[in-house]
Amino acid sequence: MNYTLQQLKYLIAVADHGSVSAAARALFVSQPAVSAAILHLEQIFGMQCFVRHRARGVTLTSAGRDFIAEARQVLDSAENLQRHAARLNESLPPRLSIGCLSTIGPCFLPRILERFERAHPETIPTIFDGTTECLIQRLRSGDTDVALMYDLQPEPSIQTIPLVTLKPYVLLARTHPLARKNFVSLDQLTDQPLILLDRPEYEDHLSSIFDGYAGKPQIGHRVTTLELLRGLVAAGAGYAILNTKPLHDHAYASNRLVCLQIREDVPVSRIVLAVSQRAGLRKNTRAFAEIAVDCIKSFDPVSCHWNDASAPLSFGHPLQPQVVTEFPKIAESA
């Protein structure tokens, strides 16, 4: 289809005005431009639409009359399409696709989402929880606008907004012999079975924690959910190393859990908001990011709980909390 709606528009204007020059004046283009468009259409369709009367304008041929009636319908359809698109844009509410790592989402997302929905009731948020790899793929493809996850190795396609830094702790059953202490050393754990959350980012983090120490962790069980991990630890099946924790110290079976500080200076985990480098910060994404950054100010990384929540676990460690108070500059999308 090597003709344009513009050419059809010129054709109709010539028919309406009875001359190429008059049509060109009405269209605010030069006369040769209109002449060329008409000639092009006549060549494409292999038909003569106008009879030229030198110095007296043009008249429609019978074929040209039929052709122009069709051309008018094509232009009407094109205008209807434009109006339809405009109506769709007006009727569709803005949407925001939020991704979160399923292991840290429960700790942060409900609170942030509650604030966001209160501030932006016009926006419909949808949530996707998954693994780091899956979230990155969705950010790249545009299926997810913003994702709550751990800071990554340098990832050129993703830009991150730092939220909070968490120091790992050791989770033990209250009946465990080490549970009466305030601190636990990595050396004391290497002969104990580790209940491992079976996620690549956790394994990497655990490797970095034990890196440089003589012993290596002995993996007792691999599980994919935090609740099962807590349940196994509470039942005495082993210990776990985690970053976030719920308000209560019970597992499903009501066995009690305790959190112990790690004596060594172990690597911390940085939690960030990630957005696609290519998409940048759209209006909705930016609004969500601003609320998340503001919201996180009331999160206490020491107790790992929100300041306005009641009865946090009695636990503390010497790590100085790092909470972002300045919103970083990130390129806005066009």
Place this chain on the structure above:
DNA sequence: CAACTCCTGTCAACGTAATG
């Protein structure tokens, strides 16, 4: 990101027909 291609438009020159 530069080089290239294609499209669209303008300008100037020219041809043709009507008109006084």
Place this chain on the structure above:
DNA sequence: CATTACGTTGACAGGAGTTG
């Protein structure tokens, strides 16, 4: 026949898209 109006053609410029 000179003037006027109008359409066509060719040269050229600028913008957008494509390609390596």
